[in-house]
Amino acid sequence: MLNCRVNYIEKKLLGACVLFCICLLPPVAARAQQAREVDITLDPAKTQIRWTLGDVLHTVHGTFKLKSGSVHLDLQTGVMTGLLVADATSGESGNTARDQQMHQRILESSRYQTITFRPAHLKGSFDPTKDQPLTVDGVFNLHGQDHPLQLPVNVHPHSNEMSLATHFDVPYVQWGLKDPSTFILRVDKDVSIDIEATGQSKQ
Numbered sequence: 001m002l003n004c005r006v007n008y009i010e011k012k013l014l015g016a017c018v019l020f021c022i023c024l025l026p027p028v029a030a031r032a033q034q035a036r037e038v039d040i041t042l043d044p045a046k047t048q049i050r051w052t053l054g055d056v057l058h059t060v061h062g063t064f065k066l067k068s069g070s071v072h073l074d075l076q077t078g079v080m081t082g083l084l085v086a087d088a089t090s091g092e093s094g095n096t097a098r099d100q101q102m103h104q105r106i107l108e109s110s111r112y113q114t115i116t117f118r119p120a121h122l123k124g125s126f127d128p129t130k131d132q133p134l135t136v137d138g139v140f141n142l143h144g145q146d147h148p149l150q151l152p153v154n155v156h157p158h159s160n161e162m163s164l165a166t167h168f169d170v171p172y173v174q175w176g177l178k179d180p181s182t183f184i185l186r187v188d189k190d191v192s193i194d195i196e197a198t199g200q201s202k203q
Contacts, residue, residue, distance in 0.1 A: 036076050038128055040068030040162055041200035042084070049086055050194045055187040062093035065114070070199065071119055075126060080119040080136065089117050106178050108143065116141040117149065128203060131156050142170065143177055162201040167194050 047066040052059060064086045073083035088109040092099050103109045123135040132186050140149040149168065156163040172191040173179045181187050 005012075027160070036074065037203065038073045038075060038126070038197045039202045040071045040073070040164075041202075042066060042164075042197045044173055046198035048194075048196045052192040052194070060093050060098070060187075062091060062099075064088070065090035066197070068085075069113065069199065073122060073126065078122040078124075080122055080138070082119055084117040084119075088113050095186065101180065106172075106180055110141075112144050114141075117151070126155075128157055128162075128201065142172070142175060145176060149177055157201065160200060160202070162199055164197045164199070165195065167192070169193070173182040
């Protein structure tokens, strides 16, 4: 009789444990689903876009402002969607005459008011808890034309934020923009871009 009582209690306890585990499954599954995706929204106020152009006399430094930036990443496939938008009209180098020429003759920013990057795929695996170098394939749009571009990106996650940094060169003359060189002044045909950004990350 005692054995029957013990077996009954054990069965009841086992059933309760099974039921408890089943109740836990939906939240666990939901967390696993969320962990397969990452969303990053860049803060324009915490983003710096700097450009550098060399010439025979000195090096010109300037900036652009970020209008918006958001990226969605599927951690399993590496597929990325989203758009980073820089304000082409905000470009400046600290020299009014030079900036006027840049906007009117080179960028034609009154017509092409934005410069964008559209991420498409992440090479390698991304760990949202670690500092790491990554490579992003995407499409860079300048002066109204799309160009494939591969970006090296250094990632530094901290809390719910994520810092990103990249350096790349834009062959603007090769891509169809006017060469600002003159008979006296010769400038590089590539412009270097450095971006440091901070954004909110969500999994």
